[in-house]
Amino acid sequence: MDELSTPIPSCSEFPVNAGGSPSDPPRHARPRTGWNLLKEALSASPAQWTWTFVMLGIALRVTRFLLPFPLWCDEYQLSENFLDRDFAGLLSPLRNNQVAPLGFLWVEKASSLAFGFCEWSLRLFPLICGIASLFVMRRLASLLLTGPAQIIAVATLAVSYYPIRLAAEVKPYAGDLLCSLTILWCLVEWQQDSRRSRWLWILAGLMGPMLWFSFPAVFAGGAASLAMAAVLWQNWRSGQAPSRGTMAAMVGFHLMLLAGFGSVLWLNAAQQYQATANDMTACWAEHFPPLTRPAALLPWLLDAHTGVIFAYPLGAENGGSILTTLGCLLGAVHSWRMGRRWWLAWAAGAFALTFVAAALHRYPYGGHARLAQHLVPAILLTLAVGVGALIEALRSVEARRFALGAAIAGCLLVAFGTTLRDFARPFKSDRKSTRLNSSHSSVSRMPSSA
Numbered sequence: 001m002d003e004l005s006t007p008i009p010s011c012s013e014f015p016v017n018a019g020g021s022p023s024d025p026p027r028h029a030r031p032r033t034g035w036n037l038l039k040e041a042l043s044a045s046p047a048q049w050t051w052t053f054v055m056l057g058i059a060l061r062v063t064r065f066l067l068p069f070p071l072w073c074d075e076y077q078l079s080e081n082f083l084d085r086d087f088a089g090l091l092s093p094l095r096n097n098q099v100a101p102l103g104f105l106w107v108e109k110a111s112s113l114a115f116g117f118c119e120w121s122l123r124l125f126p127l128i129c130g131i132a133s134l135f136v137m138r139r140l141a142s143l144l145l146t147g148p149a150q151i152i153a154v155a156t157l158a159v160s161y162y163p164i165r166l167a168a169e170v171k172p173y174a175g176d177l178l179c180s181l182t183i184l185w186c187l188v189e190w191q192q193d194s195r196r197s198r199w200l201w202i203l204a205g206l207m208g209p210m211l212w213f214s215f216p217a218v219f220a221g222g223a224a225s226l227a228m229a230a231v232l233w234q235n236w237r238s239g240q241a242p243s244r245g246t247m248a249a250m251v252g253f254h255l256m257l258l259a260g261f262g263s264v265l266w267l268n269a270a271q272q273y274q275a276t277a278n279d280m281t282a283c284w285a286e287h288f289p290p291l292t293r294p295a296a297l298l299p300w301l302l303d304a305h306t307g308v309i310f311a312y313p314l315g316a317e318n319g320g321s322i323l324t325t326l327g328c329l330l331g332a333v334h335s336w337r338m339g340r341r342w343w344l345a346w347a348a349g350a351f352a353l354t355f356v357a358a359a360l361h362r363y364p365y366g367g368h369a370r371l372a373q374h375l376v377p378a379i380l381l382t383l384a385v386g387v388g389a390l391i392e393a394l395r396s397v398e399a400r401r402f403a404l405g406a407a408i409a410g411c412l413l414v415a416f417g418t419t420l421r422d423f424a425r426p427f428k429s430d431r432k433s434t435r436l437n438s439s440h441s442s443v444s445r446m447p448s449s450a
Contacts, residue, residue: 156312310324
């Protein structure tokens with residue numbers, strides 16, 4: 001198996017399979033102090049830790065789902081379209097300047113008919129997408145990473161605010177994250193043995209339907225083309241020619257990508273864009289690159305890449321996510337040195353295609369974390385590689401153990417703080433929150449404290 005198929009290695013001394021370092025006394029001989037108990041916990045395998053964070057992530061998402069938060073303005077403006085429209089009616093441009101893919105709209109309509117028109121029924125599909133994303137991320141981390149990096153990738157997704165929040169909102173953003181993760185998952189499974197085409201055929205079969213549930217899935221799908229080319233180039237340099245099945249699957253994937261995108265434009269996206277173009281362009285104006293003002297472009301890029309789209313596990317606008325950005329840069333450099341250029345091609349391609357769409361004033365870039373969920377897999381995995389590399393660079397086993405413990409403790413504190421805030425402030429907006437009363441088939445505005 002070539003270097004591209006080998007997970008980023010961890011230091012051989014790092015205690016990931018239980019037992020601690022060779023100099024540690026047997027477990028039965030250790031005093032049961034708090035530090036030794038912590039050392040034993042940190043000696044659990046990455047698989048055990050990642051499953052722990054998957055379960056924690058599920059608990060956090062279900063907790064927020066069950067509260068339930070009043071609908072905030074974007075949610076109730078979209079939900080109003082489900083009150084008096086049938087499935088065919090959802091083909092027409094939506095009221096209230098709302099835009100959403102048709103597959104998502106039909107699932108939401110079906111859920112409201114099956115379970116009643118209420119917060120829980122409308123948020124059920126995003127919750128399913130949010131939970132599924134945790135399992136896909138865990139699988140990706142187990143294939144791509146080892147040691148601390150594997151734990152950090154899953155832990156960061158599990159506890160970060162935006163994936164938790166968007167898994168309990170009547171918007172398609174949780175689906176954007178799941179579709180992007182699924183595209184990358186299929187690529188990674190195929191790349192592990194690029195002579196077999198099964199996973200490319202699976203990706204080809206899923207690509208069209210995913211575009212009906214996620215508009216930005218087209219960016220992740222387009223980036224997949226770059227990743228495929230990078231893998232083929234690396235294989236060609238090592239003397240491996242692609243099989244006929246692989247080439248046929250690639251052709252099938254690109255046909256499904258084009259057909260899916262074309263059908264979405266024809267039946268859904270183009271009409272919604274025409275109906276909302278003026279308002280949306282004005283709303284997103286500051287998140288389009290100022291290409292006509294070169295002097296402003298560099299500050300704009302710096303602000304976009306250190307703002308909320310990099311807020312994992314914590315961050316903010318105006319440079320508040322700079323630590324995550326630096327971690328991602330370190331992870332990208334480390335991945336390049338390890339020969340994982342096909343993966344970097346996918347990550348860079350997803351960002352680049354989103355930037356091109358922003359330059360054409362078709363999709364914002366930066367400024368809105370909810371609109372950049374398709375970029376989260378690239379951010380979290382490169383961040384995990386960067387932080388993992390820092391931990392592995394420490395010389396002593398004790399220092400690496402302490403650093404990993406600090407990272408895990410930080411994630412747990414973020415989870416605790418997020419949940420505490422949800423209980424203390426079970427609404428998103430003080431002024432525009434809405435409770436749904438299913439017995440009256442209407443959207444009524446009520447005080448946020450209701």
